[in-house]
Amino acid sequence: xxxxxxxxxxxxxxxxxxTGLISDWQTQTDENQAGMGxxxxxxxxxxxxxxxxxxxxxxxxxxxxxxxxxxxxxEEFAQAREEFEQELTGSHSIMSTFRYIFAQRRDSEQxxxxxxxxxxxxxxxxxxxxxxxxxxxxxxxxxxxxPPLIYLNARLSPxxxxxxxxxxxxxxxxxxxxxQQLPISVISLAFHDVAALWTFCSLYHEVGHxxxxxxxxxxxxxxxxxxxxxxSDRREVWSEWWLREMIADVFGVMLGGAGYARALMSMLxxxxxxxxGPTTDVHPSPYVRMFLVxxxxxxxxxxxxxxxxxxxxxxxxxxxxxxxAKWAPFVAECAAVADVLLNTKLKALGGERAxxxxxxxxxxxxxxxxxxxxxxxxxxxxxxxxxxxxxxTPDTSLLRLVPAAAQLAAANVSANHTAVYEEIQxxxxxxxxxxPHKEFLGAxxxxxxxxxxxxxxxxxxxxxxxxxxxxxxxxLNSDKKENQDG
Numbered sequence: 435x436x437x438x439x440x441x442x443x444x445x446x447x448x449x450x451x452x453t454g455l456i457s458d459w460q461t462q463t464d465e466n467q468a469g470m471g472x473x474x475x476x477x478x479x480x481x482x483x484x485x486x487x488x489x490x491x492x493x494x495x496x497x498x499x500x501x502x503x504x505x506x507x508x509e510e511f512a513q514a515r516e517e518f519e520q521e522l523t524g525s526h527s528i529m530s531t532f533r534y535i536f537a538q539r540r541d542s543e544q545x546x547x548x549x550x551x552x553x554x555x556x557x558x559x560x561x562x563x564x565x566x567x568x569x570x571x572x573x574x575x576x577x578x579x580x581p582p583l584i585y586l587n588a589r590l591s592p593x594x595x596x597x598x599x600x601x602x603x604x605x606x607x608x609x610x611x612x613x614q615q616l617p618i619s620v621i622s623l624a625f626h627d628v629a630a631l632w633t634f635c636s637l638y639h640e641v642g643h644x645x646x647x648x649x650x651x652x653x654x655x656x657x658x659x660x661x662x663x664x665x666s667d668r669r670e671v672w673s674e675w676w677l678r679e680m681i682a683d684v685f686g687v688m689l690g691g692a693g694y695a696r697a698l699m700s701m702l703x704x705x706x707x708x709x710x711g712p713t714t715d716v717h718p719s720p721y722v723r724m725f726l727v728x729x730x731x732x733x734x735x736x737x738x739x740x741x742x743x744x745x746x747x748x749x750x751x752x753x754x755x756x757x758x759a760k761w762a763p764f765v766a767e768c769a770a771v772a773d774v775l776l777n778t779k780l781k782a783l784g785g786e787r788a789x790x791x792x793x794x795x796x797x798x799x800x801x802x803x804x805x806x807x808x809x810x811x812x813x814x815x816x817x818x819x820x821x822x823x824x825x826x827t828p829d830t831s832l833l834r835l836v837p838a839a840a841q842l843a844a845a846n847v848s849a850n851h852t853a854v855y856e857e858i859q860x861x862x863x864x865x866x867x868x869x870p871h872k873e874f875l876g877a878x879x880x881x882x883x884x885x886x887x888x889x890x891x892x893x894x895x896x897x898x899x900x901x902x903x904x905x906x907x908x909x910l911n912s913d914k915k916e917n918q919d920g
Contacts, residue, residue, distance in 0.1 A: 438511055442498035445518050449491045452529055456481050459536070463874075468546070471873040472553055473536075476580045479618050480532055487525045494518045535585040535620065548628045549584055551836075551866045555634055556621060557581035557875055558834040559641045559689045562802040563792055567649045569799065570784035570791075579648060580618040581875055582641070587622040591701075592636040619644050630855070631862045632840035635690050635697035642685025643678070650782045651681055651789070658778040662770055668763060672771055676718045680726065681789075684775050687730040688793045691809050692742040693838025695727050696845050699746055709754050710761065721757065722764045724750045729772035734793065734805045801830060808835060815839035819861045820846055820854070828868040836866045 435443075460481060461467070463474040496502070497514045506514065539546045564578040587593075621640045627633045646652055656673045663669040672680075686694040702709065702720040709720045718726060724746060731743035757765045776790040783791070796804035811826075812835050818825045820843035826832065832839075840862040847854045 436503075438503045438506075439500060441515060442500070442503060445498060445515065445522070446495055448522055449488075449495060449518075452484060452525055453488065455529070455533075456484055466873050469550055469873075472550065472557070472871075472875050473583070474874045476583055476618050479580045484525065484529075487521070491518070491521055491525070494521060535583050538586055545586075545628070547863060547867065548631070549586070551631070551863060552584040552623065552634055552637065553581070554833055554866070554871055555837055556584055556637045556641055558801055558830075558871070559638060559685075560644060561875070562799045563641075563645050563685070563689075564648060566792060566795065566799045566802055567645070567783060570787045571782070572784065582619040582621045582644060584621050584623060584637075586625045586628065589622060589624055592624070592627075592640055593622045629859070630844070631859055631866075632693070632837055632844045633697060633701075634837040635686075635694045635841050636701070637837065638688075638690035638694050639682045639686040639698075641689065642682035645685060646678060646681045651780065652678060654780045654782055655681065655775060655778060658774050659771065662774050663767065666763075666767060668767065671764075672767070675716055679717045680771070680775060683723070683727060684730060684789055685792075687727060687734070688789070688805070689803055689834060690838040690841075691734075691739060691805075691812060692731070693812060693835075693841040695731060695742060695746055697837075697841045698727060699724055699750065700841075700845075703753070706754060710758060712760070719761060719764065721750075721754055721761050722768065725765045726768045726772060729768045730776065732769075733772045733776045733790065736805055736809065738809050739805070801834070803834070811835055812839045812842060815865070816842040816846070819843040819858050819865070822857070822861065825865075828865060828870070830870050833866065833869045833871060836862055836869075 456477070459470075459477045462470045463477045464471075494514065494517055497506075498511075498518065503511070539549050560581050561578070565575050568575055568577050621637065623634070623636070627636075656677055659673040659677065660669060663672060666672075683698075686698065690697070702724065704720070713719050717723070728743040728747040728750075731739045731746075734740075756762075777788045779786060779788050783789075793803045793805035793808075796802045796807070811832060814824070814826050815832060815835065816839045817823055819840055840858055843858045843862075844855060847858075
């Protein structure tokens with residue numbers, strides 16, 4: 435065997451590795467091995483993306499078939515080899531992202547339990563909303579992208595890395611392929627969040643980022659805010675800088691209610707300088723943000739949530755004082771901003787629906803949020819998680835609400851915090867695991883149509899060239915419009 439034949443044969447062998455790995459993943463999810471069925475649709479999406487890579491690799495492989503080798507000059511052979519190696523390395527670089535995410539589910543049994551629960555919390559928040567949006571827009575129900583994958587990262591705050599983000603944003607070093615876009619979204623949580631399942635309330639906010647992008651809510655809401663605040667000197671801050679985070683907070687409140695509000699207040703409870711000082715971040719001023727969340731709760735027009743709004747804003751003001759001259763005008767405008775966000779009818783939702791409709795039409799989609807019933811369900815579950823009294827029936831409607839109930843339970847502990855927190859953690863996880871859920875989160879009978887939609891989506895992705903030179907990855911904070919750090 436000549437050196438050329440040896441190299442060409444070896445490259446073809448290397449090209450089979452990913453095919454085998456993806457096939458193994460598909461078998462695991464299709465057979466629901468170790469509960470992997472909940473990732474079936476996500477693995478299908480990844481597999482379809484790599485089908486496109488495989489086509490390019492097959493074309494490169496043909497150039498190095500034995501009967502073609504003699505016709506290649508030394509320079510042509512070297513170039514063909516280099517292109518093939520670049521393609522393989524770039525493909526494996528992208529694959530390392532998903533290897534990393536799925537490998538976390540094999541770290542330990544506890545890691546798998548926590549991450550499976552987080553995946554389900556996110557899926558049962560995202561899917562009902564995207565299906566409602568499709569119904570209102572006159573689109574087939576199966577026209578949705580895959581539920582997000584949850585993974586753990588050494589970051590201080592949660593983050594939603596949407597399909598418009600590059601693989602490099604996940605925080606892993608990738609080889610080339612920075613132009614390649616994610617076929618699905620991922621949400622990162624801090625490693626230490628697994629010790630406090632109630633902090634998973636952040637998923638409501640992160641799912642809000644995904645819905646904002648997938649439905650296309652931002653531009654219309656920006657126009658509505660600009661019109662409502664046209665006389666305000668603060669209009670640009672609200673509609674240019676803070677809007678994406680505010681949209682995510684709207685979904686945080688709609689999906690998580692009082693639990694989300696309490697979780698956010700806990701996350702923002704920092705030094706006076708950080709809370710009340712100046713900010714150039716895409717997130718609203720922490721001081722102003724809690725008053726806005728209070729107005730969003732009031733905007734639900736449910737008396738129990740109005741009472742929660744009064745409580746948290748009073749506590750916030752007691753902790754950080756009256757608004758400074760800088761923030762007082764913003765606080766005064768929170769009610770108007772919340773009204774625009776909740777009640778503006780949007781063409782993106784068919785022209786007759788506003789964001790508030792996501793929580794007022796529980797019968798229009800399976801497991802849709804219900805502002806009239808969710809809070810009562812959360813309070814019932816909160817009592818069980820905190821004092822082990824009157825365990826609710828593990829109904830699927832409660833799956834999305836477990837983090838919210840756990841958050842309120844943790845907030846209501848008055849003594850022996852360490853021991854009681856451990857009890858809340860274990861009860862919440864065990865209760866979540868007892869709730870019936872779909873073993874497979876794919877499109878079911880509509881899978882073929884959903885696959886057509888997915889193929890069309892993947893066909894519109896930009897597959898960038900896989901340059902052999904390493905390039906530094908942008909950080910999650912490199913672009914205010916792309917960073918969805920929660």
